[in-house]
Amino acid sequence: MYEENSIDKNSVIPIYYQLAKLFEGKIQRGELKPGESMPTEMKIVADFGVSRMTVRKAIAELVAKGMVHAQQGKGTFVSNPKLDNVVFELNNFDQEIRQRGFEYKTTLIEAKIIKADERLRKIFKIDDHNFRLLYFRSVISAEDEKLAYEVKYTIYTKSKPILEFELQDPNLPYLITANSDYLPMSSKKVLQAAVSAKEDASILSIGLNTPLLVVEQTIYDGQLKPVGWSKSVYRGDRYKLTSNDGWYKEE
Amino acid sequence: MYEENSIDKNSVIPIYYQLAKLFEGKIQRGELKPGESMPTEMKIVADFGVSRMTVRKAIAELVAKGMVHAQQGKGTFVSNPKLDNVVFELNNFDQEIRQRGFEYKTTLIEAKIIKADERLRKIFKIDDHNFRLLYFRSVISAEDEKLAYEVKYTIYTKSKPILEFELQDPNLPYLITANSDYLPMSSKKVLQAAVSAKEDASILSIGLNTPLLVVEQTIYDGQLKPVGWSKSVYRGDRYKLTSNDGWYKEE
DNA sequence: CAGTGGTCTAGACCACCAT
DNA sequence: TGGTGGTCTAGACCACTGG
Numbered sequence: 006m007y008e009e010n011s012i013d014k015n016s017v018i019p020i021y022y023q024l025a026k027l028f029e030g031k032i033q034r035g036e037l038k039p040g041e042s043m044p045t046e047m048k049i050v051a052d053f054g055v056s057r058m059t060v061r062k063a064i065a066e067l068v069a070k071g072m073v074h075a076q077q078g079k080g081t082f083v084s085n086p087k088l089d090n091v092v093f094e095l096n097n098f099d100q101e102i103r104q105r106g107f108e109y110k111t112t113l114i115e116a117k118i119i120k121a122d123e124r125l126r127k128i129f130k131i132d133d134h135n136f137r138l139l140y141f142r143s144v145i146s147a148e149d150e151k152l153a154y155e156v157k158y159t160i161y162t163k164s165k166p167i168l169e170f171e172l173q174d175p176n177l178p179y180l181i182t183a184n185s186d187y188l189p190m191s192s193k194k195v196l197q198a199a200v201s202a203k204e205d206a207s208i209l210s211i212g213l214n215t216p217l218l219v220v221e222q223t224i225y226d227g228q229l230k231p232v233g234w235s236k237s238v239y240r241g242d243r244y245k246l247t248s249n250d251g252w253y254k255e256e
Numbered sequence: 257m258y259e260e261n262s263i264d265k266n267s268v269i270p271i272y273y274q275l276a277k278l279f280e281g282k283i284q285r286g287e288l289k290p291g292e293s294m295p296t297e298m299k300i301v302a303d304f305g306v307s308r309m310t311v312r313k314a315i316a317e318l319v320a321k322g323m324v325h326a327q328q329g330k331g332t333f334v335s336n337p338k339l340d341n342v343v344f345e346l347n348n349f350d351q352e353i354r355q356r357g358f359e360y361k362t363t364l365i366e367a368k369i370i371k372a373d374e375r376l377r378k379i380f381k382i383d384d385h386n387f388r389l390l391y392f393r394s395v396i397s398a399e400d401e402k403l404a405y406e407v408k409y410t411i412y413t414k415s416k417p418i419l420e421f422e423l424q425d426p427n428l429p430y431l432i433t434a435n436s437d438y439l440p441m442s443s444k445k446v447l448q449a450a451v452s453a454k455e456d457a458s459i460l461s462i463g464l465n466t467p468l469l470v471v472e473q474t475i476y477d478g479q480l481k482p483v484g485w486s487k488s489v490y491r492g493d494r495y496k497l498t499s500n501d502g503w504y505k506e507e
Numbered sequence: 508c509a510g511t512g513g514t515c516t517a518g519a520c521c522a523c524c525a526t
Numbered sequence: 527t528g529g530t531g532g533t534c535t536a537g538a539c540c541a542c543t544g545g
Binding site: 033034035038039058069086088092093094177178188189190191192193194195196197198199200214215216217218224225227241245246247248249250251252 | 284285286289290309320337339343344345428429439440441442443444445446447448449450451465466467468469475476478492496497498499500501502503
């Protein structure tokens, strides 16, 4: 790709975007090194003959990407790439499987109304011993191979019956929206490594002592009241998490 | 906290920030529901007597948080909270341990220059059979309990000797910067669940068949040339990943 | 066509930092 | 004190959407 050191004011590509890419390139090619200062906003205004707001929007793009940081009264400086991030993304097996043209399906194993036990009352922060929950389990499989299973609980609202097919939707927040008056607004997930015990091995048709990934999710409404909880158990040899940090060269 | 439905133009708090918080509150309290449209920019301008750029900056904040999305020619709409994100953060055990006042230390086990074998030449994308790498291993422990171990490889640069204490720094990108001419710019990590084998059990003083988290990291320079590789093995009962999605009520 | 958000200008005043 | 980035204004033209 041909990289100019100038901008085209008549291009359909916004000026701020051209400017941002221009400086991005300088940083990626090492012409501007971490710690060094960017040209001042007024200098860029003068160099390229654009307004200051346009320059600021360009710089804002770089700030958002974490490539530079601004200090009032001092200047704008090239940042060090943050490579020790610890943010991972669970590979969307759904997508991956589809890409390979495989069949991906969720099978409902069990669904019923239950009285919440001690543990569940604690999770849902409710003391009522008659507190009832909708409970259901399902297995996720592809190509006739079981990949994961899930156990889910949501607050039961009598007035809004749940349709069978809705239980197969893996999206718990959606289910809650459709079948209760609660509006899911945030969620917390915890992922841990585990080793298959008898029950896991039996459900997933795998051996004992094989690696698993376990994700426990709690869903909250706008007032941080827990309205759903789920536990997902993934085969460790079929799921992984990936993380891409830092500044990449553009296409 | 007292929530006004108006803004204070003379406050030290920027107007755009007050505006953003105002609409954030409306969304979190359900006064503006997902799918509904925000007031138009011109309406907000008229309602609050501020300039359009200020309004746009406020809306940009909400867009950045994923709370609303704008559609040219149509309007700006409240988004659905994304709760099925699959982005996890590995808990910074370092920090957690320090908070508890524990001792947290990295012990260097072994460090030497090696000839790259087939697997490493592939990782570093180099064919030269005499290609040399700096190799070292270390163990991370706290409170006299071993928590994790790491194996790291970086390209060896004769002219820049590495000091012993630098090897204890868990930050591989920093080590590369200090001891080679390469500038780490991006990295890719893959995390998987595993089960302790003999070697893991021995190094970490744990039992066989216990859960582990394994992170393999490749570090690239600005040209996407691999310049470092590491494998970290964490005790599955001591490390976990967490994820917080959606819109939280602000303090 | 009118209304929306997207971009851009040419000013202005301010808070902060170094000297 | 002069230079920096942070905020804000009051315009303008554009591309896109819908009726």
